[in-house]
Amino acid sequence: MIAFERVTKRFGPWTAVNDVSFTVGEGEFCVLIGPSGSGKSTLLKMVNRLVAQDAGAIRVAGEDIAGVAPEELRRRMGYVIQSVGLFPHWTVERNIATVPVLLGWPKGRVRDRVAELMDLLKLDPGRFRDAFPHQLSGGQQQRVGVARALAGDPPILLMDEPFSALDPITRDTLQGELANIHRQTRKTIVFVTHDMDEALRLADRIAVLEHGRLVQCATPRDILTRPARDIVRDLVGREEWGLKRLAVETVGDRARPADGTSAPPPGEPLPSAAPLRRALSEMVARGTDRLPVVDEHGRPAGVLHLADLVRP
């Protein structure tokens, strides 16, 4: 869907992005991660031409973006930034409706779309539709920001550290909801962060950048099992490496199927989509080495044993 071909960007003597090439597949959730100054934000901003590359090409759906008018291009992509940037003089509804109005949608369709998105982002229309941004909390504002980015139903969503300024609880909630939205809508998402835990949780693939160069582009599992360089290891954090691996796999991946004979172990069951890390935490908390597992409909789906967690 998005192809970076030897993309380079310089600001005076300093090279922010250095000969980067990789592709993001359609429907893929790709996270760009790296330390400050690694060029990840710059790379993201080149996709919607907020920054112009000095060398190389970027292709979206096969088309070189340099040949498309910038505003045209941007209306086909959602854009969410850390500081949200809601229009303070517009209500939440008008903010969300920004791109549909720019695209000239009829009023009825716009209204419906706003309602749909407020529902998707769990914003109570009664409370928020006519509210102004300054009346909202940081988390609520960013929900509106995401809704606004999705309003035009763009195939691509660009997100530049959208949750980094929020408190940990809100961040966690929104990460979960974004993962859900991705599952439901299958949009191509390019997400910038400096938080490896966030990347490991959300990404289909992670692109690690350092000093403007692409160091590794791989799935979370591969990042954890086969880190290409020290920077990748450093980003993951050398301590708690094992626990991060546990965060990447789910209970469903390792649970043993119910064998019909023995009763399931006691205690509240764990959803099969839950990360293994949570399972370990539950086992320690409950003082047990087995947990019951249920699927997304709540039906029994097997048992998770402690021994299975540490199987390689």
Added chain:
Amino acid sequence: MIRNRVLFVLAAAAVAAAAALPFLSFAPNRLLSGRGVPLSAALDLPWGLALLPGGVLLAAPFLRPSRGVLAAGAAAAILFAAGLLWLAGHHAAHLGASASAAARASFGSGFWVMEAAALLAALDGVRRLGLAPAPRVAVGMGAALLMAAPLAAGHLDQLSILKEYASRRDVFADAVVRHGVIVAAALVPTLLVGVPLGVLAQRRRAVGRLVFPVLNVVQTIPSIALFGLLLAPLSALAGALPWLGISGVGLAPAVIALTLYSLLPIVRNTAAGLDGVPEPVRQAAHGMGMTPAQVFLRVDVPLALPVFLSGLRITLVQAVGLAAVAALIGAGGLGAIMFQGLFANALDLVLLGAVPVILLAVAVDASLRLVTAMIGAAVGAFRGRHPA
């Protein structure tokens, strides 16, 4: 090709003015209107060489604006401005030499445009160089001295505005002094009332809520109206208490009105300055055992001073202008010369009054900015030695 668009626009304006607009205006006497004298007429050698720095200004827009080019451009602009002034004076004398004593030579519109373009070019060049305050002040003063030199040397004496000055030297001097007296006299009650009021307003919100709306309304009233409205009560007061020595016209209403107008900036900036003192600093001072008076003098005053001085600057600049209007109610000052010229259709007299008023306002503004900057630096040092 054009590397400095601002300089290009200014240079183009100057060239257009030199070609199309009159450099001087020469009239055989005060009653007839003058005929335009183009710059070309004044450019005979060797005197025309005074404008040689202008050549640098014509070339500079096409050169890359490095520090050297910018500095050369600014210097050339200042020299050109001074040279133009000198040339105007010289040519006026030349024209006057072969005409009667009643002949009038004054600056033409072309002169004003070229002079303005040159000074703006110098301003822009200095700004782009990004000089620190001290060198910037030095350059400003150097330019002012260079421009004042022909004036002081008597080179401009044949220009009509200076002929007016020559015939009214004492009146002019008295007017300047009187103008200063009006401003200074108003400053005393302003500070005596305004500063305590500002302190009070900062400490008690209720005082502010009462005082600021009133002062805001006063500020809205046009000055000439306030002068007029003071006429009646002051005349009545003067009639009732003649020993006060005041009357409805003259100094009394002028000082009272100026005080009323000056209160808002002083009260507002005193309150704002004190508001800006970080509470932790005050608390630390208390904690060190200072009495409230000591805290006020040693913490509040120094830290609030820059904002207060900014208000004082606004007040004084405003007062210079108001004092000029006060001439209408008989207060005297430079405004009297200005209005006398307007009523008598004597245009050089108008300039003799108005230009010094403008220069005075600009000088007051610049001096106070300098003082504020110096005190700001001292306060910064003070802050550095007494971190919160």
Added chain:
Amino acid sequence: MTGGVPRQNRGRGMGRGVAVLADRLVLAVLALAALVLGMPVLKPLFAALYPALDRPLYEGDSFLALTAGHLALVGLSGLTAAIVGVAAGIAVTRPAGAEFRGLIEAVVTAGQTFPPVAVLAVAVPVMGFGPEPALIALTLYALLPIVENTIAGLEGVPDAVLESARGLGMRPAEVLVRVELPLAAPVIIAGIRTAVVINVGTAAIASTVGAKTLGLPIIVGLNGANPAYVVQGAVVVAALAVVLDAGFDRLASRLSRWRRA
């Protein structure tokens, strides 16, 4: 100070009528209208206050005509300055015009130290007497706070908002019209307000250079030792200034209603 009655106090019917009257702006407009139209009615009052004068009421022109002349001068200069000034402010905050911004800001700041009365006076030697030089002087002087405030207002738009606007696909013109100007409007209006209030005063003084404004009774009164004329002119021009100031305050309030939600 918004000068309005708090929303919860606006009742219906009779109560609503009272609320409208208690509005500062409405009161000021009524007072001005009463003075302008009803000045001849006050003749006996002035005759009583100033028994020594044989002409207690200024009758050289009707106060309505003088007010109209005054408003024309202030209005025309204000409108012209607003259009040119806002355009200039927009121009220097765009990338193409950024080169001129420093100089414009310096000129605008320095220009505001020039006393308006002196600028008005200087217009005469340059352009002669009459309302035209006064108009030009007033327009030039009004430009200064308007340009300054337009630049400040546009600068005050948060970077995140501008980045979002561009990122969502608004063209530069759309960003300016839909986002920048609405957010900068209160500050720009404050600049226009400052310019207009100053110009009301300067326009009064413009009677000395041949313009027919509310300053005329004052000037004639001062020259002819007729304090009644002075008071009449002063009261009307003061009321006019208060009305315009309150009017702009109300406008700025309306434009930033969203802040108080």
